[in-house]
Amino acid sequence: MLSFLSRARLGRHLAVSAVVPALVLSTGGAAVAATHTLTLTALNRSGAKVSVSATVVDLLTSSRYTVRTGKKKKLPKGNYAVLASITSGDATTLGGRTVKVSGSAKLTIDARAGRRVNLAVRPAPTGLSRNLSARICTRTGGADYDVEAYGDNLYVIPSTSRKLAFAALGTWSDSWGAADAYAVVHQTIGVPKSPTRTFTRSSLGSVSVVSRLGPAGSNYTDVAVQPIKRGCADDMYSGLWSADRPTRPQLRLSTGSWHIRSGTFATTKDNQTWNIGSYFAERKIVAGKSSSVRFYNAAWGPGPQLPITIRGRVMFGLNDMFTDPGFLRDGSEGGDKARATLTYKGKTVKTARDRGWEPEGTTLTYPVKKAGWYTLTNTATRYYPEITYPAGMLSTKSVVSYRFHTKPKSSALAEVNSVTMVPIGLNGWNKAPAGSTTNVALKLNRYAQDPDAKRGKNPKLKSLSTTMSADGGRTWRAVKVKKINGVWTAVVRNPGSGAVSLRARATYASGGYTDVTIYRAYGIA
DSSP: OOTTOOSSOBOSSOOOOOOOOOOOOEEOSOOBTTBOEEEEEEEOTTSOEEOOEEEEEETTTOOEEEEETTSOEEOOSEEEEEEEEEEETTEEEEEEEEEEESSEEEEEEEGGGOEEOEEEEESOOSSOEEEEEEEEEEOOSSSOOEEEEESSSEEEEOBOOTTEEEEEEEEEEOBSSSSOEEEEEEEEEBBOSSOEEEEEGGGOEEEEEEEOOSSSSOSEEEEEEEEOSSGGGTTOOEEEEEESSOBOOEEEEOSEEEEEEEEEEEEBTTSOEEEEEEEEEEEEEOTTOEEEEEESOSOOBOOSOOOEEETTEEEEESSOOSBOTTOSSSEEEOOEEEEEEEEETTEEEEEEEEOSSOSSOOEEEEEOOSOEEEEEEEEEEEOOTTBOOOTTOSOOEEEEEEEEEEOTTOOEEOSOOEEEEEEOSOOTTSEEOTTOEEEEEEEEEOOOOOTTSBOOOOOOEEEEEEEEESSTTSSOEEEEEEEETTEEEEEEEOOSSSEEEEEEEEEETTSOEEEEEEEEEEEEO
């Protein structure tokens, strides 16, 4: 597990903005010495007074206040944006206005001024359910605030103020990933009088979204979308489908940048549903162009983390041992325990353990006393006592060893690479046909770990070898390694059943090496 994943249950949905209020305003009253107030009144779509809380934002300082209707609120003199949400039956009206507070200011928020929000795709998708959300945001140059609502009966109160912005997200899906899905975003500066838009299918781009099964700690996964780098529309969220089988629909999106997300969910032994993992892929969508994303790839193993020495102390985190090779830095699944050792001249000088679900991530640290060659080995197994793992789960254990040179008082990145193994051509369950041949790409990386650790020169590769096991690691046999289209690739002859474990070793001209083992890296159909 990565350190940012705590044992606490992750929420079913990603964080979204609270549904706050909508608006209209007027000012009145003479300035009273050093006392300035704002009084709000809210009317629903039937014209009746209702009680709401509004978010009030100082346009100069971005300071935020909460104002309840019917009560005077003391505020510093200045210009403000007011955000509010009013519910009338199954209808929600959002509004935003700017108001000058000087003396006694009054504002009436009238939901009857709201205009219906609508997004559509032409030709219209058939057999799919639509989800719609809308948002109004402040644009202050500092911290921005918003009010958001969900449902088919949404309204917004128009405003020409450039201190406000509007966004709407519409999605269409079958909820279980058997059909193509759609997601579109419409946004403006100011709140438009006509908050509607129809997107032609030719204006959309497409992403093939593949969700496999096998290595995840549960067979229940979902897919969602979030627009990003959009201003007001940033991180709006819509779940598209969830399934307990492999899926591969096309997702058709409006242009711009998106996060395509997937989470894994498991039922605990006391019948709670927990989010145990989350992954996201950024894609920039261009009309008429296609791309792809694949979640839950085979061969979860050690991530891109490398040993570092900072001010004479070797440091290595134990909790990066089951990384999806397609998402080296963009997500993780919690649940492992690990034991790491550091040896010098054959003697163990430091041991660190993570017994699973420690309050914080576990790090091996050791003050280097003598310059020389050190070997760091970390062994991890999957561990999530609150849930029962799926039968036949893949990537159950991983081991990594790094041999590197370091010395006292230094601050440097170890002169080694991480090694990631990527099996190619597997089915939706991350299995290869019995007796077939599977190419496994071997990817070497050396990412920076800490700005205080000098990168130094990259290691010069001396050799790269791979072995495989068809009996859970009891016996191993060598496999051929060659370059295919410029990528080092192990060519593995598959057994007739079971699963394939993989081990790769990269040795360097300096005398160092990287050794990676993944047990049950992929299955056999």
